Amino acid sequence: MTEDFEVPDGKRAESSVPLHPLLAARWSPRALDPDAELDDARFRALFEAARWAPSWGNTQPARYLAGRRGEATFDRIHGTLSRGNRGWAESASALAIGVARTLDDEGEPLPYGEYGVALATQNLVLQAVAEGLVAHQMAGFDRDAVRAEFDVPAGFDPVVAIAIGLPGSAEGLPDRLQEKERAPRSRRALAELVFTDRWGAPRF
Structure with missing residues (x-):
């Protein structure tokens, strides 16, 4: 695993207090190396990490x-992506689709599957960041096609x-995507996100 967490200028999270370097280094590029290969160990580690996530009950x-x-x-997943995502995602080393179980063994709704x-x-x-990789999550794909x-x-x-x-x-990349790749990351201030006493009253 890498601990370098090298991030382009403007892409490392600028936070009000220090974050773990792994969190600060996470970002979602579309510019991917079309020649990079993902070995078995790092590929497996991604899903082993997913396996150990918390879940309801x-x-x-x-x-x-x-x-x-x-x-x-890979090709079959790629074919389900939206046109805007297919162009750049073909350079990915791997593609995946996350699927939520929504019914239990009795056919009853299973709460919090998407969560x-x-x-x-x-x-x-x-x-992925810990393995020296990047990952970009996408809503732009055809669920029925999957x-x-x-x-x-x-x-x-x-x-x-x-x-x-x-x-x-x-x-x-197309010009509009190049602009996104080079633009600095930003987030709303904590004052807009965390409240106390009443809604809208900043905690920080």
């Missing part, structure tokens, strides 16, 4: 479809697509 609702570039599964996938996927993303392509059964809902790889050059 330890129901462990997160499932993944995953493939590395050059594998048929569980979010927790597991954040684990995956942070493990269901059909991979025979996803009832009671499971595709939630998120994820591109994983190494950072690459932004030169080949």
Whole structure:
């Protein structure tokens, strides 16, 4: 694993107090290295990290479809992405779809399935950073196409697509995406997000 957490200018989180370097280094580039390969150990580590995420009642609702570039599964996932995502995501070392279990064994609704996938996927993303990789989560994909392509059964809902790889050059991206790659990251101030006493009263 790497502890360098090298991040381009403007992409490291600027926080009011120090964050763990792994958190500060996490960002979501679209410029990925089309020649970078993901070895078995690092690929497996991503999903091992996801497996150990917390979940409601330890129901462990997160499932993944995953493939590395050059594998048929990668191409099939790639085909379900939106047009805007297909262009840059073809350079990823791996693609995955996070799927939430939404029904239990009796066919009853399973609470917090989507929340569980979010927790597991954040684990995956942070493990990617720890492995010297980057990961970009996407809402832009065809959920029905995923269901059909991979025979996803009832009671499971595709939630998120994820591109994983190494950072690459932004030169080949469309102009609007190059601008996003080079723009500094920003977040709302804590005063807008955390309240006390009453809604809207800043805690920090």
